[in-house]
Amino acid sequence: MNRAQIVSVHLHDYLYFRDIDIFFDSGLNVITGETGVGKSLILDVFGILLGIANGRVDSYNAEMVMDIPVDYPEYDVFSGENVFSITKKGNRTVFKINGKVFPKKIVSKLLSEFITLHRQNSHIKILEPNFILNFLDETSNNFEDLKKYREYFERYKKIRKLLTEESLSDLRENLAELEEKIIEIEKISPSIEEEEKLKREYDIALKAQETIEKYNYILNSSEEITEKLWEIKKMLNEKHEESLNTALDIIETLKLDLQKEIDEIESYDIKELEERIWDYNLLKRKYGPTIEDVIDNYENFIKDSKKLKERIKILENSNNELEQVLNKMRKYASLLSESRKNAAKKVLERFYRHSRDLNLSFELKFQFENVDFNYFGMDKVELLGSAIKGEKLKPVKNIASGGELSRLMLALELSVVSDGILIFDEIDAGISGITGNKLAEKLKEVSKNYQVIVVTHLPQVAIKADKHFVVNKTDNGGKVCELDEEKRAQEIKRMLGSDAVLKFIEE
Structure with missing residues (x-):
C-alpha cells in the first residue's frame, strides 16, 4: 500500500450506537439514511481524533483502525495497521495509539497528515478573516518561516511595550x-x-x-x-x-x-x-x-x-534591537508573502479544473494587500470572485450562495490535498440535479487516488459508491449496515422516492 486508508471504525459506546463495526473500502464509501437517524454521528470519531470537534455526550468509547504508509519511530508507530482510540468518562478524555496513551495534540497532528475532514458548514470558514492565510500557509508548507516570524514578532511586541509603558529612570529607581x-x-x-x-x-x-x-x-x-x-x-x-x-x-x-x-x-x-x-x-x-x-x-x-x-x-539597547528585530520580521514576512503568492497561483490552476467538474462557473482571485506587521506577517489576503464572466470581482463572502460556497470550498480543498483520506459530511446540502451528478462524478474520480468517506442525501452519489452503508435508528439503538446489491437498490429507491426513477437510471 502506498497511501493511507481507514480500515474500520468501532463504536463501543457513542450516544445510541453500541458495538457498531464499519469496515471501509479503499475507494468511495457512502453513508445514507433517513433524516435524524444519526448519519453524521458516525463521523464524530474522526473529528474528535483530529482535534477539531467535541463529542456530543459526556461518556463514549470508540476506536479507528488505519493503515498508514510511513513510520513514526518517535511514537513507536510504524507503517501498516494501527489502532487509534478515544475514551471519555466525565471530564477525563484519553487518546491512545496501539493501546498506549498519547497527548491529544500528538494524535491529532499525526492523523491530520492523512485525513481531511469537511463537515457541514465547512464553507463558512471562507468567511473567516484569517482562513485564506492559513489555507495558503498550509498549501505552501510555510510552518518553519511562520514560526520564525512569530518569534521575532513576539519579541517586537515586548520591546514596543517596554518603550511605551516603562521609563528607564523609573526602572533604575525600582532596581x-x-x-x-x-x-x-x-x-x-x-x-x-x-x-x-x-x-x-x-x-x-x-x-x-x-x-x-x-x-x-x-x-x-x-x-x-x-x-x-x-x-x-x-x-x-x-x-x-x-x-x-x-x-x-x-x-x-x-x-x-x-x-x-x-x-x-x-x-x-x-x-x-x-x-x-x-x-x-x-x-x-x-x-x-x-x-x-x-x-x-x-x-x-x-x-x-x-x-x-x-x-x-532591553531599554538601554531598545532602538538598536528594535531595528534588528524589524529587519528579521521583514525578511520572514517577505518570504511568507512570496510563498503565499506562488501557492495562490498553483491553487487557482487546480481550482478551475475541479470547479468545472463540479459545475461551478466561478472566476476566482486571491487579492494581496500589504498591512502593518501582525501575527500572520504583513499580508492581508481576500478571496474575490464573480459568477458572471467579465463582471467586476467582489469579495466571495458577499456574492456566493450557500451551495456555491460549499462547492467552492470543496474545489479549494481538492486543489491542495496531496495524499490520504477525504471525509465529507453532507457537502451536497443545497445541491441537486445536474450539479448533483457532477458532484457524484467528481467524488468517484477523486476516489481513484484517495479513500473517500461521504455522508450524503443524493442518490447520484450513492449510486457511485464502492461500499454503501445505511444508518437506522430503532428502539434498541442505532445500527449501521453494509448493503448488498439488493438492499442497496432498495435504499437508492427510497432516496429517489420512485421505482420508475430508479428503473430509468438503471436503463
Whole structure:
C-alpha cells in the first residue's frame, strides 16, 4: 500500500450506537439514511481524533483502525495497521495509539497528515478573516518561516511595550530600592536555624542573669556574716577559736566558689545576643512577619532584580534591537508573502479544473494587500470572485450562495490535498440535479487516488459508491449496515422516492 486508508471504525459506546463495526473500502464509501437517524454521528470519531470537534455526550468509547504508509519511530508507530482510540468518562478524555496513551495534540497532528475532514458548514470558514492565510500557509508548507516570524514578532511586541509603558529612570529607581533591600537582608544573612538557636541561648542568658543577682546577694550576706564572726571571735576565749576559724574558712570558700561561677557566667555576652535578636526582629517587621517570609521575600527580590536588569538592558539597547528585530520580521514576512503568492497561483490552476467538474462557473482571485506587521506577517489576503464572466470581482463572502460556497470550498480543498483520506459530511446540502451528478462524478474520480468517506442525501452519489452503508435508528439503538446489491437498490429507491426513477437510471 502506498497511501493511507481507514480500515474500520468501532463504536463501543457513542450516544445510541453500541458495538457498531464499519469496515471501509479503499475507494468511495457512502453513508445514507433517513433524516435524524444519526448519519453524521458516525463521523464524530474522526473529528474528535483530529482535534477539531467535541463529542456530543459526556461518556463514549470508540476506536479507528488505519493503515498508514510511513513510520513514526518517535511514537513507536510504524507503517501498516494501527489502532487509534478515544475514551471519555466525565471530564477525563484519553487518546491512545496501539493501546498506549498519547497527548491529544500528538494524535491529532499525526492523523491530520492523512485525513481531511469537511463537515457541514465547512464553507463558512471562507468567511473567516484569517482562513485564506492559513489555507495558503498550509498549501505552501510555510510552518518553519511562520514560526520564525512569530518569534521575532513576539519579541517586537515586548520591546514596543517596554518603550511605551516603562521609563528607564523609573526602572533604575525600582532596581536601586530592590538592591537596598537585598543588601539589608544579606547583611544579616538570616536563617531559621540561627533564629531558633538565638532564642535558646537568650533564654539561658536570662536565667544566668537571675543567677548572678542571687549570687551577689549571697556574697553580700556572706560578707556581713564574716564581719559578725570576727566580732564574736574577739569576744570568746581561745577554747572556741578553732570552731570560729572553721566557720570563717567555710564562708570564704563559699564566697570564692560563687565569685568563680559569676565570672564564668559574665563571660556569656547577653548584649551581643540582644543586638542579634534585634536585627532579626527588624527584618521581620519590614519583610515578615516570620523569618520564613523574610527569606521568601529575599528570593523574590533577587528574581525581581534580575528581571528589572533584563528590562533595563532591553531599554538601554531598545532602538538598536528594535531595528534588528524589524529587519528579521521583514525578511520572514517577505518570504511568507512570496510563498503565499506562488501557492495562490498553483491553487487557482487546480481550482478551475475541479470547479468545472463540479459545475461551478466561478472566476476566482486571491487579492494581496500589504498591512502593518501582525501575527500572520504583513499580508492581508481576500478571496474575490464573480459568477458572471467579465463582471467586476467582489469579495466571495458577499456574492456566493450557500451551495456555491460549499462547492467552492470543496474545489479549494481538492486543489491542495496531496495524499490520504477525504471525509465529507453532507457537502451536497443545497445541491441537486445536474450539479448533483457532477458532484457524484467528481467524488468517484477523486476516489481513484484517495479513500473517500461521504455522508450524503443524493442518490447520484450513492449510486457511485464502492461500499454503501445505511444508518437506522430503532428502539434498541442505532445500527449501521453494509448493503448488498439488493438492499442497496432498495435504499437508492427510497432516496429517489420512485421505482420508475430508479428503473430509468438503471436503463
